[in-house]
Amino acid sequence: MSTHHEPEAPRDLVGIGIGPFNLSLAALAHPLPELDAVFYDQHPAFHWHPGLLIEGTTLQVPFLADLVTLADPTSPWSFPNYLRTRDRLFPFYFAERFHIQRAEYDAYCRWVSDNLPGLRFGHQVDAVRWNPERDLFEIDFTRLHDGAHEPAGRTYTKNVVLGIGTAPHVPEPLKPLVDAPGVPVLHAADYLDERDRLLAAGHVTVIGAGQSGAEIFLDLLRARPTGHERIHWLARTEAFAPMEYSKLGLEHFTPDYTRYFHALTEPTRDRLVAAQWQLHKGIAAPTLAAIHEELYHRTLHGGWADAVLTPGVLVRTAGRLSTNQIELHLEHLQQGTRSRLTTDAVVLATGYRERPADRLLAGLDPYLRRDSSERPRVDDRFRLVLDSSITDSGCHIYVQNAALHAHGVGTPDLGLAAWRSATILNALTGKEPYPLPDRTAFTTFGLTPRQPQVPPAHQEQTPAPLADHR
Numbered sequence: 001m002s003t004h005h006e007p008e009a010p011r012d013l014v015g016i017g018i019g020p021f022n023l024s025l026a027a028l029a030h031p032l033p034e035l036d037a038v039f040y041d042q043h044p045a046f047h048w049h050p051g052l053l054i055e056g057t058t059l060q061v062p063f064l065a066d067l068v069t070l071a072d073p074t075s076p077w078s079f080p081n082y083l084r085t086r087d088r089l090f091p092f093y094f095a096e097r098f099h100i101q102r103a104e105y106d107a108y109c110r111w112v113s114d115n116l117p118g119l120r121f122g123h124q125v126d127a128v129r130w131n132p133e134r135d136l137f138e139i140d141f142t143r144l145h146d147g148a149h150e151p152a153g154r155t156y157t158k159n160v161v162l163g164i165g166t167a168p169h170v171p172e173p174l175k176p177l178v179d180a181p182g183v184p185v186l187h188a189a190d191y192l193d194e195r196d197r198l199l200a201a202g203h204v205t206v207i208g209a210g211q212s213g214a215e216i217f218l219d220l221l222r223a224r225p226t227g228h229e230r231i232h233w234l235a236r237t238e239a240f241a242p243m244e245y246s247k248l249g250l251e252h253f254t255p256d257y258t259r260y261f262h263a264l265t266e267p268t269r270d271r272l273v274a275a276q277w278q279l280h281k282g283i284a285a286p287t288l289a290a291i292h293e294e295l296y297h298r299t300l301h302g303g304w305a306d307a308v309l310t311p312g313v314l315v316r317t318a319g320r321l322s323t324n325q326i327e328l329h330l331e332h333l334q335q336g337t338r339s340r341l342t343t344d345a346v347v348l349a350t351g352y353r354e355r356p357a358d359r360l361l362a363g364l365d366p367y368l369r370r371d372s373s374e375r376p377r378v379d380d381r382f383r384l385v386l387d388s389s390i391t392d393s394g395c396h397i398y399v400q401n402a403a404l405h406a407h408g409v410g411t412p413d414l415g416l417a418a419w420r421s422a423t424i425l426n427a428l429t430g431k432e433p434y435p436l437p438d439r440t441a442f443t444t445f446g447l448t449p450r451q452p453q454v455p456p457a458h459q460e461q462t463p464a465p466l467a468d469h470r
């Protein structure tokens with residue numbers, strides 16, 4: 001990745017957002033000297049879900065799912081190399097950890113972001129437009145410094161990669177309460193910032209049956225006294241269900257399945273996304289076991305913990321009873337019954353949604369091609385389908401973690417980050433700086449499987465005979 005740029009020259013690539021996925025792209029672009037790339041992010045520095053770095057929580061993917069390894073194991077930006085630079089490689093070896101702690105993954109990504117050139121934090125991208133006179137995208141940005149907005153800048157580029165991430169999702173009935181002062185009603189993304197207030201609250205309700213909800217419930221349970229836990233854990237799903245983590249189940253997070261899913265019809269893809277929630281929204285089995293163990297431990301001297309765990313519950317409405325309490329109106333979806341719950345604090349472990357790019361791409365709306373649900377169409381190389389007046393000039397917009405409808409459950413998965421970044425760079429450069437495997441799963445998805453091919457770089461070489469120096 002070129003570190004020198006002439007002010008008026010168009011760039012090859014501009015990345016918008018610097019989360020793990022665009023950080024992966026930047027790391028893999030770094031050794032490509034012919035590529036002039038820059039990445040912008042409005043935040044002052046990299047941080048990965050800081051409100052959820054609960055002590056002891058781990059990633060749900062192995063450490064090999066770092067920013068680069070599954071595309072380039074020799075990269076200097078790998079997690080093992082990070083450990084080596086910190087003199088921690090041997091301790092990690094003896095720790096025998098396949099799944100690292102979230103805080104360690106965050107520290108690793110911050111190490112990459114602190115040392116990788118071409119990243120521009122404190123830069124807010126305001127608009128992306130097409131300039132037909134130059135056959136380039138023009139990008140307007142503002143520099144943010146100590147709360148002040150400096151004069152806007154502009155750059156031109158042949159390619160754009162959107163990596164603006166996801167935003168916390170708050171259900172409609174609770175939106176009026178989240179921003180109101182007084183009683184804490186907060187999204188799980190802010191959990192650690194508000195943890196002391198939650199521990200001081202008389203009664204706490206956690207809503208949501210994903211991994212974050214389970215981890216927050218467990219953390220609160222462990223911190224509250226036996227017999228006086230006073231916690232409710234509610235979920236709309238029919239059970240506190242384990243995540244599908246069988247070996248063949250995990251093959252839904254392979255490039256093979258991603259390619260298969262993308263080739264399906266739009267109605268079929270939509271049905272699958274809704275049905276496959278347990279592949280990526282369930283709870284890790286060790287977390288469920290830890291919750292059960294903690295609850296069981298509290299029965300040793302008789303009695304049950306003052307904790308209520310109820311799945312299959314919908315929060316219909318919510319309101320304030322006073323300055324320090326909230327009333328939740330609940331409906332049990334299977335029984336058809338309704339009740340009210342009074343609580344002193346609410347944590348919404350209700351997940352995230354793709355952050356809309358409509359405002360950012362408003363100037364490109366006439367060029368965007370959409371599906372029957374008005375979602376942007378995305379091709380098999382993660383490019384938005386644009387009018388040919390743009391693509392015929394060799395310019396494209398790529399997306400990261402914004403195509404669940406087009407590429408399936410692997411879209412937000414960290415394990416596919418390096419492969420997707422390599423796919424984007426291969427397409428963008430028109431070369432193959434990162435040869436990728438043709439087959440990645442034992443499962444054959446569909447009746448017309450792709451024939452496995454061995455790329456030339458991967459073919460076994462016959463060793464040359466040893467020279468006889470006698």
